[in-house]
Amino acid sequence: QISTALHGLKLMLTAGPTREAIDPVRYISNHSSGKMGFALAKAAVAMGAEVTLVSGPVSLPTPAGVRRINVDSAEQMLAAVMQDIDRQDIFIGCAAVADYRVADVAAGKIKKSSETMQLALVRNPDILATVAALEARPFTVGFAAETHDVETYARDKLKRKNLDMIAANDVSVPGQGFNSDTNALRVFWPQGNQDLPATDKLSLAYQLLSLISTKITKK
Ligand code: PMT
DSSP states (O other): OOOOTTTTOEEEEEESBOOEEEETTEEEOOOOOSHHHHHHHHHHHHTTOEEEEEEOSOOOOOOTTOEEEEOOSHHHHHHHHHHHGGGOSEEEEOSBOOSEEESSOOSSOOOOOSSOOOOOEEEOOOHHHHHHTSSSOOEEEEEEEESSOHHHHHHHHHHHTTOSEEEEEETTSTTSSTTOSEEEEEEEETTEEEEEEEEEHHHHHHHHHHHHHHHHHHO
16 A cells, blocks of 8 residues: 655646757767656655656656646756755755756857867756755755765765765666666665665655655655
């Protein structure tokens, strides 16, 4: 049976990739499909939460009962998150936010000329760290997409971004991480950790949210 452990709680999450424009017809992005974040949104509704899903461009239907806000870029995602973060009890950053954006987006389509070209990039704001730095912040959960030294990098992000919890996935393993229907998570929080073995993303979503619900009541 499904637990109602999130009943009465407001949960916001980000999902999918961001797109950083180069010119009106091109962009920089990544392989996130939104499946992990949308599974979390669906599971959170079933567990009784009031869910706001801030989604990058993906081709997934909105789970029933979810309030969805569509964005393209990291800066738009940050603005959408900040608009309503004050009301939230839980924030989960599942989006694969582009770390950099193009410094000067061309107003017209860039024409090819020389054999090589260079794009100057500037750092994007860190949405998760911005939320975690708020004075009255929600229970803040990050994801970490790693290809090696998963635990070291995940623990570093937990500490450096001042998170309550982080769910790490090894995206070098076939069938896990970006665009797959299955995943496995290694979850870390300041006083402990738990491995959630490979299964479909919806089952993992329920397991991660159950874990969050046990920590949030202890706060
Ligand atoms: O969408 P799917 O195809 O189902 O794939 C799921 C997933 C692999 C994208 C997901 O499980 C996942 O790992 N999401 C986080 C991807 C990521 O960008 O990880 P990161 O280690 O680069 O970032 C760490 C954390 O900081 C993440 O919570 C990220 O949302 C957040 N972040 C990063 C950069 C930035 N500018 N702002 C952020 O908020």
